[in-house]
Amino acid sequence: MPPTLMQGGLIAAVLTLTFLTGCRSEPAPPSKPYLSKTGFQAVSLTLPGEPQATYVLLDAWVESPDHITTISRRDGPSGVSYTRRRVDCKRSRLLTLGSGETVEAMMLERPDPHDSEMVGGSSATLASVTACSKLGR
Numbered sequence: 001m002p003p004t005l006m007q008g009g010l011i012a013a014v015l016t017l018t019f020l021t022g023c024r025s026e027p028a029p030p031s032k033p034y035l036s037k038t039g040f041q042a043v044s045l046t047l048p049g050e051p052q053a054t055y056v057l058l059d060a061w062v063e064s065p066d067h068i069t070t071i072s073r074r075d076g077p078s079g080v081s082y083t084r085r086r087v088d089c090k091r092s093r094l095l096t097l098g099s100g101e102t103v104e105a106m107m108l109e110r111p112d113p114h115d116s117e118m119v120g121g122s123s124a125t126l127a128s129v130t131a132c133s134k135l136g137r
Helices: 004-018 103-108 123-134
Strands: 043-045 054-062 068-076 077-086 092-101
Touching: 043 123, 054 123, 068 123, 077 103, 077 123, 092 103, 092 123
Parallel strands: none
Antiparallel strands: 043 054, 054 068, 068 077, 077 092
8 A cells, every 4th residue: 555645754754864864873972082192282272263163283293304294173063073184384285184073083084185285264274383383393
């Protein structure tokens, strides 16, 4: 027997809700806290254009003579995110190596295909410039 109009509407609503929630029955597990492997002292960053979010430069280390790597965290109305970047301090360029809602997801993400120029006022630039300065680059 075919579904009635009322049953069809209910089925559509359930399918839509399942699609919009990403088919999850439980929220994502919390991330393990990030622990610096280099002894870097975390730095709180303030971005004037985004007062409702807080940023922390969690770690930075020299990767090669031309590059450093940074890990930062953003806490804001949309949730928490972690980002790992390779930074060329001399050329003012950066490449996002990974990002995600957890430390584990950040480490699994694929890098952007190309590096980009630092842009004034962005959180990526603020974290990168701070890291370059802290590491004497």
